[in-house]
Amino acid sequence: MINDKKMEEPAIKTADSVSGSMDIHEILKYLPHRYPFLLVDRVLSLELGKDIAALKNVTINEPFFPGHFPHYPVMPGVLIIEALAQTAAILTLKTMNTQVDENSVYYFVGIDGARFKKPVQAGDQLILKATILRERIGIWKYSVRAEVDGRVATEAELMCTVRNKQ
Numbered sequence: 001m002i003n004d005k006k007m008e009e010p011a012i013k014t015a016d017s018v019s020g021s022m023d024i025h026e027i028l029k030y031l032p033h034r035y036p037f038l039l040v041d042r043v044l045s046l047e048l049g050k051d052i053a054a055l056k057n058v059t060i061n062e063p064f065f066p067g068h069f070p071h072y073p074v075m076p077g078v079l080i081i082e083a084l085a086q087t088a089a090i091l092t093l094k095t096m097n098t099q100v101d102e103n104s105v106y107y108f109v110g111i112d113g114a115r116f117k118k119p120v121q122a123g124d125q126l127i128l129k130a131t132i133l134r135e136r137i138g139i140w141k142y143s144v145r146a147e148v149d150g151r152v153a154t155e156a157e158l159m160c161t162v163r164n165k166q
Helices: 023-029 075-095
Strands: 044-046 053-057 104-116 123-134 138-147 152-165
Touching: 023 044, 023 075, 044 075, 044 152, 053 075, 075 104, 075 123, 075 138, 075 152
Parallel strands: none
Antiparallel strands: 044 053, 053 123, 104 152, 123 138, 138 152
16 A cells, blocks of 8 residues: 655755765866876765765775885875865865866865874775865865764865966
């Protein structure tokens, strides 16, 4: 028997109930990065002007693993920070309803309080989160966090800006 009751709204906001998820094809429209420096595989959720969650699948085929470190491969912390900055860039550009083109660049302009709490290894799925703290005179500040299996791997505050090339 079919129940005529209206389905209840989910308690958790899903990507589709906010601003939507993004696959790699849409990400490529917003980020100028390409292999091997594109470090965001998928956007899981995005709320314009507020926050974003994305993921990076970390595989043994990453170009940095043979040298960092051959006997115990871990993702370099600076690349985790870069992945977080790329995630924040997507949030900013989607919020501004714009894309970086050949005349503009999204610059990473500052980092505060970076902490590396858990090594990220091949096989990990890195969940990248960024929350906008503020925007002033074109400089955006974010609280960012990378997690593996629900545990914080890296956290920091980042500042970025979009500027014309000159």
